[in-house]
Amino acid sequence: MPRKMGTLQQEGYNYADSLIQNYNDPNCASRIETWRNRITRGHDIENFINKNGNFNRRQVKQIVDYAKSYIRNH
Numbered sequence: 001m002p003r004k005m006g007t008l009q010q011e012g013y014n015y016a017d018s019l020i021q022n023y024n025d026p027n028c029a030s031r032i033e034t035w036r037n038r039i040t041r042g043h044d045i046e047n048f049i050n051k052n053g054n055f056n057r058r059q060v061k062q063i064v065d066y067a068k069s070y071i072r073n074h
Helices: 007-024 026-037 042-051 057-072
Strands: none
Touching: 007 026, 007 057, 026 057, 042 057
16 A cells, blocks of 8 residues: 555545455456446446445546556556
8 A cells, every 4th residue: 555645545445445355256356357447437436426425526536546546556
């Protein structure tokens, strides 16, 4: 984990970490790989907002993008 992260980066890291925990399930791992390789879409944002409604849509798009970049690096 990087030394110092902003709030959105930390949320992205936490989101990616929660997704990575499901890698033991081959079906879930395949879906995560597909998700991280595509452009962030509206339903990606909606899924995160439904789980954590403390952020606006622009912030959530950035969080999802941080999560994808974190997963790509691992």
